[in-house]
Amino acid sequence: MKKSTFGQEYGFQTRSVHTGNDIDGETGSIRRPITMANSYALPYDPTDVNWSDAGKALYTRNSGANQLYLQEKLAALEGSEDCVVLATGVAALSGVFFSMLKSGDHVVCSHVSYIAVYRLLTQYLPEKYGIEATLVDTSDLSAVKAAIRSNTKLIHIETPGNPTLNISDIEAIAQIAHEAGALLSVDNTFASPYNQRPTSLGADLTVESLTKFINGHGDAMGGAVLGSKQLIDKIRAEAMINMGGAISPFNAWLIMRGAVTLPLRMKQHNENALKVAKYLEALPVVSFVSYPGLESHPDHEVAKRQMINGYSGVLSFGIHASFDKHNEFVSFLKVITSAVSLGHDESLLVFLGPDDERQYLYPEKFHHGFFRFSVGIEDAEDIIGDINQALIKAGLLQEI
């Protein structure tokens, strides 16, 4: 049997290890190699070849070998019919919007979403293409329903949302979208398929930034959209073949390797983040902690229902301190690195100052600047110890 096609009949860990990999037919190596070619040999008579054919190794912008292997693995992890991998998570998101929408259409989107989505939907798509967008708090189902118009073609949500960890109910919003004749796309980057599989909850499209948890090692960029063959074929034709958002074979190979350990890493991210969230919540200097795994999160019950294995590795928190004290605290950290991105093996923390352009969309507690913290897979005690010693050095916590 071809291991590369292991599907839902096998467990998530088995699929993570085997699907997409197989014995290489030419060398017999038990790892499929990186195929750094941008073109593939044509048949004897190429007159019948469709130059825009996808899914056949012809030209790497149509589909090269390593992209195909990665697509196989990701579709098996999500449990979706098809998958297209692209150069970045943003290429995947813009692929959804440009392929699914046309002038005169309307989109409803989570008001807390990745910054590029915010800009695409509030600037580029309305100004250049006459596509309208309404941003709402999608954790409030009545707000989602109220935002629907006769020309609504897509609802796009991000859950958990970046950077405030808002939770939206995928199943309920899928129902609202379908009753309105619209599609639902879900950015699943913060959860990863280990913790949440939106298409199994009724979403039409799942978007992943592969740059984050799925690759997990902070050394490659990629994006994916998953769903039915019919929708994915359209995105593949438009976003990859004709708009050129193809991933490099090397990045596809790196992400393929990273994804093998996704379940093991996610278990550790889930466990560490919950410990860190509980530790932070108990500190008087901490003004708030937003983590879907905490009972204090307003949508903990929804998260519990749809996040099957845990609440993932990202949280946000604030401290009662001056602007400069925030930076001083960060400067004392030794284990945790101050850098953007998330879902890497190492802990990454970013101070989102009060000048974020979307600030008016956040509730009061986020207004004074806060930290987005991607909790890594180091020892939880070392992560907590690092925060503790940096707070003490910054004079924000007393040594006991």
Ligand SMILES: Cc1ncc(COP(=O)(O)O)c(C=O)c1O
């Ligand atoms: C939720 C979410 N979606 C999409 C992206 C974009 O991914 P990429 O950086 O791979 O383009 C990010 C990046 O931080 C993200 O946090």
